[in-house]
Amino acid sequence: MDALAQAVLSGASPDVLESVPVPTEYVAAHLRIEDVDIFSGLEEKDVRKTIHVGPVPMPELAPDEVLIAVMASALNYNTVWSAKFEPMPSFGFLRHYAKQGGWATRHDQPFHVVGSDAAGVVVRAGTGVRNVRTGDHVVVATAHVDDQDPVTHNDGMMGAEQRAWGFETNFGGLAAYAVVRASQVLPKAAHLSWEEAACNPLCAGTAYRMLISERGANMRQGDVVLIWGAAGGLGGYAVQMVRNGGGIPIGIVGSDRKAEIARDLGCELVIDRRDIGEISADPEVSVKSGKRLGKIIREEIGEDPNIVFEHVGRDTFGISVFAARRGGTIVTCGSSTGYQHTFDNRYLWMRLKKIIGSHGANLYEQWQTNRLIQRGRVSSMLSEVHPLESVGEAARAMQNNEHMGKVGVLCLAPTTGLGITDTGLRERLGNKRVVPLMPT
Incomplete structure (x- = not known):
């Protein structure tokens, strides 16, 4: 030294x-x-x-x-x-x-x-x-x-x-x-x-800009926010930001241990990826999985997400676009599973949703x-x-x-x-x- x-x-x-x-x-x-x-x-x-x-x-x-x-x-x-x-x-x-x-x-x-x-x-x-x-x-x-x-x-x-x-x-x-x-x-x-x-x-800074900043999703009190990877680094900070800001965090995770973490961080609903069905970039598959996901959220929370916090990328993006409510926002960064996103555009354009890119x-x-x-x-x-x-x-x-x-x-x-x-x-x-x- x-x-x-x-x-x-x-x-x-x-x-x-x-x-x-x-x-x-x-x-x-x-x-x-x-x-x-x-x-x-x-x-x-x-x-x-x-x-x-x-x-x-x-x-x-x-x-x-x-x-x-x-x-x-x-x-x-x-x-x-x-x-x-x-x-x-x-x-x-x-x-x-x-x-x-x-x-x-x-x-x-x-x-x-x-x-x-x-x-x-x-x-x-x-x-x-x-x-x-x-x-x-x-x-x-x-x-x-x-x-x-x-x-x-x-x-x-x-x-x-x-x-x-x-x-x-x-x-x-x-x-x-x-x-x-x-x-x-x-x-x-x-x-x-x-x-x-x-x-x-x-x-933490990335999650703040994506969710709280007027340049991101501009989250308000009471907003339902769907967070992929809620027990990960970025997702864990997102859960805290939503909780602190009066939102309703819903976490998607891939294991029982991660589900426990997401609940401890403040998620009001935790969903195991395995309960959604196949996670795929194929638009037809993503719509089917998105319907399963939406049904779970509506049964437990009573309404669709205002905001989807999306950083997984190619594999999940089609589901995210489908799952957001009419007029909702998909805020995206990263893309650890791939940059080339595919989705059924009808669910974006006909239901007046927004995609916001965010970085740092x-x-x-x-x-x-x-x-x-x-x-x-x-x-x-x-x-x-x-x-x-x-x-x-x-x-x-x-x-x-x-x-x-x-x-x-x-x-x-x-x-x-x-x-x-x-x-x-x-x-x-x-x-x-x-x-x-x-x-x-």
Whole structure:
């Protein structure tokens, strides 16, 4: 471990941290450009073969950036996509970004440090940074935006140069250090450990924009919301957002254990996928399954969903379109089962439904989400924790859908449970509410 990391772990003051040199290289989970064609012609694409953990060069810091000593990170499905080189190698994203010139050229490397979540300690701030200081305990918002684009100032997610940090940019969070723009930094919730805090930003912010924001479904009190994967990372945050906002969350899950989790999170109705029938992208099959699903919901809740929270993609999208009520909304992101969605358009057009695409969260939406987390109103969906050297195995489990909730990764933190500075709030909430998926 380098001297700066040792100083961070010892709790050194900001002055001491500033005096310790930044290392010339650091350990990171990364992809290598020579592996891009490794899965060519193969049906099985095992991400353990392409995720490497080892040293990479430390980049120079731009004036509007901060360097974070990453105590913990978390896995997201975009790391699985990156490691499979689907739908395209992420090195293409890095080359495209580098064409801007200037500081952007640093991102075009023969390696790609992945990871779109992080919690840690600021160890350097660029000369143009005002509101973030060395020693701050922070989490990282995913949206990497161009603050010189006029559209960004209306909605950061609509700017032409908006990117997902650690997926479409380099120097991401599954590493000992991470480089982020100052506009991505938010204060860490003091009652959470490093790994509990690291799990939140991407999925919680995405769920907030999809459901609560006027740019998403603009959920109102009393809305019935159907949530696919309600015991997963994204779905678990969605259940909490619906519950907190006075909506009626209905969760769809794939096992008895996940059903138990969905109920604990606040679902008023939990439906096992097996009770719906075949889950298929075939429009005829999806209508049949959608009818079964609608019957279950009407019998138990009394009405069809106002909103369908859709992130599974190809396999479920036709059912989602069918299941939404007349005039209802299907809000979609992700698509872990495939991007090419098929559905019977009659049920969309003749029943006046809406499909809204959503992606990430702008800084204000992310700030509002973080405020809820800081106040203990949204729980961390952390379910398991792995060391950085085992990130390939953890990503493989995610690839095979063997996980629940969010999968945490310890980077510099030597063990779990560190970083908690507000024990009073944590005691008032209780561990079950703080991290409902973790064993007590």
